[in-house]
Amino acid sequence: MNSWSNWAGNVVATPATIAVPDSLDALRRAVATAAEAGHRLRVAGSGHSFMPICATDGTLIDLERLAGVESVDPDTGDATIWAGTKIHAIGEPLFRAGRALANQGDIDRQALAGAVSTGTHGTGRGFGSFASMVRSMEIVGPTGDLVTIDAGDGDDLRAASLSIGMLGVVSRLRIATIPAFKLHERSTPMEFDACQEIYPEVESANRHAEFWWIPPLDMCVLKTLTLTDEEPRGGGPDPEFPPGTIERYIKPEKIDWSYIVYPTARNQRFVECEYTLPLEDGPAAMRAIREMMRSDFPNVTWAVEYRTVPGETAMLSPTLRQECATISVHHPVDEAWESFMMASDALFRSLGGRSHWGKMHWLGREEVDALYPEAEAFRTFRRRYDPDGVFLNDHLEPLFS
Ligand SMILES: Cc1cc2nc3c(=O)[nH]c(=O)nc-3n(C[C@H](O)[C@H](O)[C@H](O)COP(=O)(O)OP(=O)(O)OC[C@H]3O[C@@H](n4cnc5c(N)ncnc54)[C@H](O)[C@@H]3O)c2cc1C
Incomplete structure (x- = not known):
C-alpha cells in the first residue's frame, strides 16, 4: 500500500497511485490516466503544509523530477522554472544570471509550486509572497490538456497563482526576479x-x-x-x-x-x-x-x-x-x-x-466566505478549470466546490 505523510507528520494519506513523471508528456499522461480511472488527484510539493491539502486516496503526483531553472530572460529577468524545483535549488542558478528572488520565507525546502500555491511569504512590506512573483504559469488540466495563464488573461492569473492546487497541476512558472543583492x-x-x-x-x-x-x-x-x-x-x-x-x-x-x-x-x-x-x-x-x-x-x-x-x-x-x-x-x-x-x-x-492556507485552521465554508471577499469569484474559476472536481479532496471540497 502506498503511503504519504507531510513534513510535520500530522497528515497521512494512502494514495491508490503515486506518479513521479519525468517529463511534461509523462505528467500529462499521468493526469489523463487518473481522470480516466475516476481518481481524484493531488500534487505534493515538499509536504511542508500542515493542512491536508496534498492528501488524496486517488492519484498523488510528485514533481521532484520536473525540476530546475530552465532559463532566465536577459531582457526582463523573468525566470522560467519547473514547478517541482525546491527553493534552495533556485538561488544559485539565478545568481549565475545576476538575478535573485525579491523575498523568501523562513526556510527554503519547499517546492516552488507548493510555495506559490499557498502564498508562502517572508517579511517586508515592499516584497510580496511567492504567488505575487508569478508572471505566468503553465498548468495541466483534468484531461491532460496544457494551458498557459499569464497576466494578460483577465483575472485568471489572480485565481490560479494562489489556488492550493485546485485549478490543475502546475508544470512550469515564469517568475519575476530582481538584480542579485x-x-x-x-x-x-x-x-x-x-x-x-x-x-x-x-x-x-x-x-x-x-x-x-x-x-x-x-x-x-x-x-x-x-x-x-x-x-x-x-x-x-x-x-x-x-x-x-x-x-x-x-x-x-x-x-x-x-x-x-x-x-x-x-x-x-x-x-x-x-x-x-x-x-x-x-x-x-x-x-x-x-x-x-x-x-x-x-x-x-x-x-x-x-x-x-x-x-x-x-x-x-x-x-x-x-x-x-x-x-x-x-x-x-x-x-x-x-x-x-x-x-x-x-x-x-x-x-x-x-x-495562511497551508497552516492549521478550522475554517468552514461560511468563514471562508466571510473572511475572503473573492472566495466565490475563485470558485467560479475553479469550476471552469475543473468542472468535475478532479483536483479537490475531502478537505477542499466543502470549502471550494
Ligand atoms: C518549517 C516550515 C517553515 C515554514 N516557513 C514558512 C514561511 O516562512 N512563510 C510561509 O508563508 N509559509 C511557511 N511555511 C509553510 C509552507 O511554506 C507552505 O505550506 C508551502 O505550501 C509548503 O510548500 P511545499 O512545497 O511543501 O508544498 P506542499 O505542502 O507540498 O503543497 C502545498 C499545496 O500546493 C499544492 N501543490 C504543490 N505543487 C503543486 C503543483 N505542481 N501543481 C499544483 N499544486 C501544487 C499542493 O497540492 C498543496 O495544495 C513553513 C512550513 C514549514 C514546515
Whole structure:
C-alpha cells in the first residue's frame, strides 16, 4: 500500500497511485490516466503544509523530477522554472544570471509550486509572497490538456497563482526576479513592550524586519535584513537551539547574498497556525495572543513570529489589497497541540484574521466566505478549470466546490 505523510507528520494519506513523471508528456499522461480511472488527484510539493491539502486516496503526483531553472530572460529577468524545483535549488542558478528572488520565507525546502500555491511569504512590506512573483504559469488540466495563464488573461492569473492546487497541476512558472543583492542580517534581544513600540519605525526603515516573542522569557528578538554592498562575512553553520531559548532566534551577524541569508534551519517538527490581520490591527492581536498564552497555555515554549507583508491581488490571498501583519504560533507535533492551535485559531478569527492556507485552521465554508471577499469569484474559476472536481479532496471540497 502506498503511503504519504507531510513534513510535520500530522497528515497521512494512502494514495491508490503515486506518479513521479519525468517529463511534461509523462505528467500529462499521468493526469489523463487518473481522470480516466475516476481518481481524484493531488500534487505534493515538499509536504511542508500542515493542512491536508496534498492528501488524496486517488492519484498523488510528485514533481521532484520536473525540476530546475530552465532559463532566465536577459531582457526582463523573468525566470522560467519547473514547478517541482525546491527553493534552495533556485538561488544559485539565478545568481549565475545576476538575478535573485525579491523575498523568501523562513526556510527554503519547499517546492516552488507548493510555495506559490499557498502564498508562502517572508517579511517586508515592499516584497510580496511567492504567488505575487508569478508572471505566468503553465498548468495541466483534468484531461491532460496544457494551458498557459499569464497576466494578460483577465483575472485568471489572480485565481490560479494562489489556488492550493485546485485549478490543475502546475508544470512550469515564469517568475519575476530582481538584480542579485546582498543582505546584512542583525538580531537584537529586547523587552516585549520596547519591541512593540519600536517595531513600526524599524520595519519602515529596513528592507525586512520581523520579531519573535519567546513566551518563557517574555522577551523578543527583533531581526532586520538590510541591503548592503559590503563583502560577505559571518554566517557559517547555523546550529538549531531549543525552542524557548533566546539563542534560537539571535543569529550571529552576517552579510551574504540574499538566497544564502534568508533561509534558516527548522529541523524539530512542529505544527503552526498563522493568521493575517490588517496592519493596524497587528499590535493588538499580538498582545491578545500573548495574554491568552500566558493565562491559558503557560507551558507553550515555542516563539510567536510577527511579520509585515504587502497587499496582494490573488483572489485567495490573505492580504488581498491590504498591507498586513502576520502572526504565527508553533507547537511541537509530538505533544498534544490541538487545544492550543484551536484556541489560537479561534482568537485570531475573532479578530478578523485570515488564515495562511497551508497552516492549521478550522475554517468552514461560511468563514471562508466571510473572511475572503473573492472566495466565490475563485470558485467560479475553479469550476471552469475543473468542472468535475478532479483536483479537490475531502478537505477542499466543502470549502471550494
Ligand atoms: C518549517 C516550515 C517553515 C515554514 N516557513 C514558512 C514561511 O516562512 N512563510 C510561509 O508563508 N509559509 C511557511 N511555511 C509553510 C509552507 O511554506 C507552505 O505550506 C508551502 O505550501 C509548503 O510548500 P511545499 O512545497 O511543501 O508544498 P506542499 O505542502 O507540498 O503543497 C502545498 C499545496 O500546493 C499544492 N501543490 C504543490 N505543487 C503543486 C503543483 N505542481 N501543481 C499544483 N499544486 C501544487 C499542493 O497540492 C498543496 O495544495 C513553513 C512550513 C514549514 C514546515
